[in-house]
Amino acid sequence: MSDLTRVNICGINIDKYSFEQVTEAITHHVIRNRKPKYVVTPNAQHIVTLQRDARFREIYRKAFLVVPDGVPLLWAAKLLNTPLSGRVNGTDLFEELCKLSADRGLKVFLLGGRPLAAEKATQILKRKYPNLKIVGAYCPPYGFESDIRELQQINSTIQAAAPDILFVGLGAPKQEYWIYDNYQQLGVPVSIGIGVSFELVAGMVKRAPKLMQKSGLEWFFRLLAEPRRLWQRYFFGNAIFILLVLKQKLSLSGS
Secondary structure (H helix, E strand, C coil): CCHHHEEEECCEEEECCCHHHHHHHHHHHHHHHCCCEEEECCCHHHHHHHHHCHHHHHHHHCCCEECCCCHHHHHHHHHCCCCCCCCCCHHHHHHHHHHHHHHHCCEEEEEECCCCHHHHHHHHHHHHCCCCEEEEEECCCCCHHHCHHHHHHHHHHHHHHCCCEEEEECCCCHHHHHHHHHHHHHCCCEEEECCCHHHHHHCCCCCCCHHHHHCCCHHHHHHHHCHHHHHHHHHHHHHHHHHHHHHHHHHHHHC
């Protein structure tokens, strides 16, 4: 991607494309090019992790698309006088690509999520889009990334299914690590890390109301829903993100 189409936030280049441009770029690549590539969907927590994780940064650097999942990234870009074109939420992206796949005869595979999340999401999506070809849905066991036999079985299953798009819901940065380690061998045209999207579509995790999504408070809704699991991540992570953005703003003001 050209530097003219990217915005730098805390040292990470984010693609400056609208939601529609992103879905079109992905489907165009799947239909026309088909060379294995992957998409990452950063939010504020990703930006913080990327500061200290060199491997994660390298994965980001080589991604086909780096699209802003979190509203705080839009705020940061605006503060830095380099506005983005809008939010590309991972769950919305997942659902829209499933809709487009149904329309265009593309095959998808769902990997990850909590037990039964991918299967429940499959049922819901097939009811919504009857022509959707979901050629596989699998939740690997805990610790699968250290089990060579399990890894080989997952790869064999995906290769046999031959999807056009692979959705991976393992949480960051695990899902990005796994995608990067396997995407070329798998040969899937586009792989995308989408976090908890299977659970959200399946209704296993309640999604924030639209108003909270648009106002950037989806993280607060999730915190209220799962306080024990998420309080440290959001309170400390968001504070660090704000400091990183302010530091970048000050450095630009002084240059």
